[in-house]
Amino acid sequence: MRRLTAMPGWHLLSGLVLAGLVGTLLLAGPAGAQEAATIAQAQHALEAARSSRAVRALAAPELDAAEEALERALAARDAGRGRAEIEHLAYLALRRAAIARMHARERQIARALESLAAAHAVIGEARVLEAAAAGRRRTATFGWRTYRPTA
Amino acid sequence: MTFCGTIGARRLALLGMLLVLAACASVPAPVQEVADAERAVQAAADADASTLAPAEFEKARGKLEAAKAALEAQQHVQALQLAEQATVDAELAQITARTEEAERSAAAIRAQIGNPRGPVIRPAAGS
Numbered sequence: 001m002r003r004l005t006a007m008p009g010w011h012l013l014s015g016l017v018l019a020g021l022v023g024t025l026l027l028a029g030p031a032g033a034q035e036a037a038t039i040a041q042a043q044h045a046l047e048a049a050r051s052s053r054a055v056r057a058l059a060a061p062e063l064d065a066a067e068e069a070l071e072r073a074l075a076a077r078d079a080g081r082g083r084a085e086i087e088h089l090a091y092l093a094l095r096r097a098a099i100a101r102m103h104a105r106e107r108q109i110a111r112a113l114e115s116l117a118a119a120h121a122v123i124g125e126a127r128v129l130e131a132a133a134a135g136r137r138r139t140a141t142f143g144w145r146t147y148r149p150t151a
Numbered sequence: 152m153t154f155c156g157t158i159g160a161r162r163l164a165l166l167g168m169l170l171v172l173a174a175c176a177s178v179p180a181p182v183q184e185v186a187d188a189e190r191a192v193q194a195a196a197d198a199d200a201s202t203l204a205p206a207e208f209e210k211a212r213g214k215l216e217a218a219k220a221a222l223e224a225q226q227h228v229q230a231l232q233l234a235e236q237a238t239v240d241a242e243l244a245q246i247t248a249r250t251e252e253a254e255r256s257a258a259a260i261r262a263q264i265g266n267p268r269g270p271v272i273r274p275a276a277g278s
Contacts, residue, residue, distance in 0.1 A: 084232070085232075088232045088235070088236065091236060091239075092235060092236065092239055095236075095239035095240065095242075095243055096239060098243055099239065099242055099243050099246055102243065102246040102247055102250055103246055105250050106246060106249050106250040106253060109250060109253040109254055109257055110253055112257055113253060113256055113257050113260070116257055116260040116261065116264070117260060119264060120260050120263060120264055123264055
């Protein structure tokens, strides 16, 4: 042992190992906190999506995908996987929750569009009919035609 | 003695290199994932996401490029993660673009319905 420690290479190596250990200990705290923050962010986003009736009704498969992604992130954290992997999986869960919300919004708008298009058609028809009726009234009153439907 | 130390350090370095190589070998090249990400970004581009959801689209495109670079550099884990992130970012960009377009269409129809220059719709005389 004395011989070994007398070697410059050994000193260098043990110094590096010690520095690595100290670095790991110093970084472990903030890194762990960051992982927790990223996972909490994903959990919050998923909770918000889950609490929306529209998302549950209109984007159920997307919501399932987001939940699955969060479960993977939580499993990785519980298994003590690396920070990069946990943060990556939490990011996927966060984005999947956003996708679920956006899908629900798109489908809501699509439904509203259908109703609006139907209303628009009815109103358009009513406008044509009303204009024709107004023309007929003018013809009956003044004896000459002022309205010529173009469509 | 210095010689022994050098040999030990060399062995350790070799072991480290082998471990790194083993880690790389355990993750296959994510060629399929990068291709999936590319398709997702293309689908977002087709949905005009560069105009309708520029922030999300740029994020997806940037990550796809980074994934390709990582794949080329044999950094498989990084390439896989970047490709997966690019795919979800592109999906979000695509759906955001579609939603934005649908909102614009709805606004246009609402404007047409409420057009004050159009003839006023009154109830029929008999009703």
